Amino acid sequence: MKVVIVGGGFAGVKAALELSKRRIGKITLISDEPYFLHHATLYATATGKNMAESVIPLENIFAAHPNVDVVHDTITSLDPQRKLVTGAKDYKYDKLILAMGSVTTYFGIKGMDKHSFGIKSLDEIQAFHSHVYNEVVEQKLNPEYFIIGGGPTGIELAGALHEYLQSLKVLHRLPKSKAKVSVIEAAPRILPRSSTTASKKVMKELRKKGIAVRVNKKVEALDKDTITIDGKEYATSAAVWTSGVANNPFFTNHSDLFTLNPAGRVEVNPYLEGAPHIYVLGDNNTVKFSGMALPAMIQATHVAKNITRLATKRAQKKFRPHSVPSGVPTSEGWAYVEWHGVYVAGKFGAWVRRMMELYGYTRLVPFKTALAIWRAHDLHEVDF
Numbered sequence: 001m002k003v004v005i006v007g008g009g010f011a012g013v014k015a016a017l018e019l020s021k022r023r024i025g026k027i028t029l030i031s032d033e034p035y036f037l038h039h040a041t042l043y044a045t046a047t048g049k050n051m052a053e054s055v056i057p058l059e060n061i062f063a064a065h066p067n068v069d070v071v072h073d074t075i076t077s078l079d080p081q082r083k084l085v086t087g088a089k090d091y092k093y094d095k096l097i098l099a100m101g102s103v104t105t106y107f108g109i110k111g112m113d114k115h116s117f118g119i120k121s122l123d124e125i126q127a128f129h130s131h132v133y134n135e136v137v138e139q140k141l142n143p144e145y146f147i148i149g150g151g152p153t154g155i156e157l158a159g160a161l162h163e164y165l166q167s168l169k170v171l172h173r174l175p176k177s178k179a180k181v182s183v184i185e186a187a188p189r190i191l192p193r194s195s196t197t198a199s200k201k202v203m204k205e206l207r208k209k210g211i212a213v214r215v216n217k218k219v220e221a222l223d224k225d226t227i228t229i230d231g232k233e234y235a236t237s238a239a240v241w242t243s244g245v246a247n248n249p250f251f252t253n254h255s256d257l258f259t260l261n262p263a264g265r266v267e268v269n270p271y272l273e274g275a276p277h278i279y280v281l282g283d284n285n286t287v288k289f290s291g292m293a294l295p296a297m298i299q300a301t302h303v304a305k306n307i308t309r310l311a312t313k314r315a316q317k318k319f320r321p322h323s324v325p326s327g328v329p330t331s332e333g334w335a336y337v338e339w340h341g342v343y344v345a346g347k348f349g350a351w352v353r354r355m356m357e358l359y360g361y362t363r364l365v366p367f368k369t370a371l372a373i374w375r376a377h378d379l380h381e382v383d384f
C-alpha cells in the first residue's frame with residue numbers, strides 16, 4: 001500500500017511515525033517546510049528562549065525511519081479520480097492523509113496584515129524577537145507592546161514578553177527601561193473559551209505582574225506606529241496578532257471534493273475520512289477537540305491503526321474524540337492547567353504544563369531526544 005501524507009506538523013508526523021512502526025508499505029511525507037514546528041513553545045522562542053524546543057528538523061525525526069520518504073514540496077492540487085496530489089511533482093497514493101494545519105486570518109482589520117507581528121511561524125518569531133531586542137537593548141527605547149487576543153497564545157506570549165523585558169533590563173543594565181506589555185481582548189473576559197475560573201485566576205496573575213489587560217476592547221486599525229482601539233489611537237511600535245485562525249485554503253480551493261463547515265473546516269466520517277481514501281486530520285477537520293496538538297496526534301494514531309487494519313483486510317474502527325488537558329503559563333514559575341473541571345495553578349501548574357510538553361515530545365521522538373529538546377527551554381537566549 002502507498003500512503004501519502006501532506007503536512008509535517010503534529011498530525012502528519014505522528015501518522016508517518018505510526019505507519020512506519022507498523023511497516024505499512026511505502027510512506028511519503030510531504031511538507032512545505034523542512035522542519036516540524038512545535039507551536040506550544042513558539043511564545044518562548046519568540047522571547048529569547050532556545051530555538052531547539054520549537055523547531056525540529058524533519059530529517060532528525062525520521063532518521064531512524066528509512067521507510068518514510070520525507071519530501072519538501074508544497075501541495076496545491078488533488079485529483080481523487082487519478083489518486084494524485086500535485087506540488088512541484090505528482091505523488092500517487094492508495095491512501096491520502098491531509099494534515100495541513102491552519103492559517104492566520106485578520107478579519108479584515110485595517111492594516112493588520114501589513115503591520116502586525118505574529119508568532120505562528122519561524123519567520124514571524126524571528127522578526128518579532130529581533131524587533132524587541134533592537135528597540136529595547138540597542139536603541140534603548142521604551143515601547144508599549146500590544147498583544148491582540150487574550151486567548152492562550154496571547155496570554156502566554158504576554159507573560160513571557162514581560163519576563164523577557166525584565167531580564168533584558170538586568171542583563172543589559174537598563175534600569176530606566178520602561179518597555180511594557182498590554183493585552184487587548186474583544187470578549188468580556190480573557191481566555192473566553194476556557195472556564196471562568198481560568199479567566200479570573202490568569203487575569204489576576206497578569207495584573208499582579210504589571211501587565212495591562214483590557215477586555216471588551218476592539219482593535220479597529222493598525223499602522224506603523226499607532227493602534228486604534230475603540231476609536232482611540234495609541235502609540236506602539238509593535239502589535240502582535242494572536243487571534244484569528246482559518247482552515248488551510250487548500251480545502252476551499254477544493255470545495256467540490258469536501259463538505260466544509262462555515263469556518264471552512266472539513267466534515268469527516270467516523271473514520272476521519274473527508275472523501276473516499278482521503279483522511280483529513282487535526283486543525284483541518286470539524287471533529288470535537290480538534291484545534292489542539294494532542295488531539296491531532298491522537299487522530300493520527302487512530303488513522304494509522306485503521307490503515308493497518310485495511311491492509312490486513314480488517315474493518316476500520318470508529319474514532320471517538322476525548323478531551324485533553326489545557327495549560328496556560330504566564331511566566332516560568334506560574335501556569336494554569338485544567339482538565340475536566342479540575343485545575344491546578346501556580347508553581348505546580350507550571351510544572352504540570354512543562355510535563356505536558358515533555359509528554360508531547362515523547363510522542364514524536366525517542367525519550368532521550370525528547371528530554372534534550374525539552375531541556376533546551378532552560379538554555380539561555382538565542383541570537384537570531
Ligand SMILES: Cc1cc2nc3c(=O)[nH]c(=O)nc-3n(C[C@H](O)[C@H](O)[C@H](O)COP(=O)(O)OP(=O)(O)OC[C@H]3O[C@@H](n4cnc5c(N)ncnc54)[C@H](O)[C@@H]3O)c2cc1C
Nearest residue numbers: 007008009010011032039040075100101282283291292293
Ligand atoms: C502559536 C500557537 C500556539 C499553540 N499552542 C498550543 C498549545 O499550547 N497546546 C495545544 O494543544 N495546541 C496549541 N496550538 C495548536 C496546535 O499547534 C495545533 O492544533 C496543531 O498544530 C494541529 O496540528 P496539525 O497537524 O493539524 O497542523 P500543523 O501542526 O500546523 O501542521 C501542518 C503542517 O502542514 C504543512 N503544510 C501546510 N500547507 C502545506 C502544503 N500546501 N503542502 C505541504 N505542506 C503543507 C505546514 O508547514 C505544517 O508542517 C498552538 C497553535 C499556535 C499557532
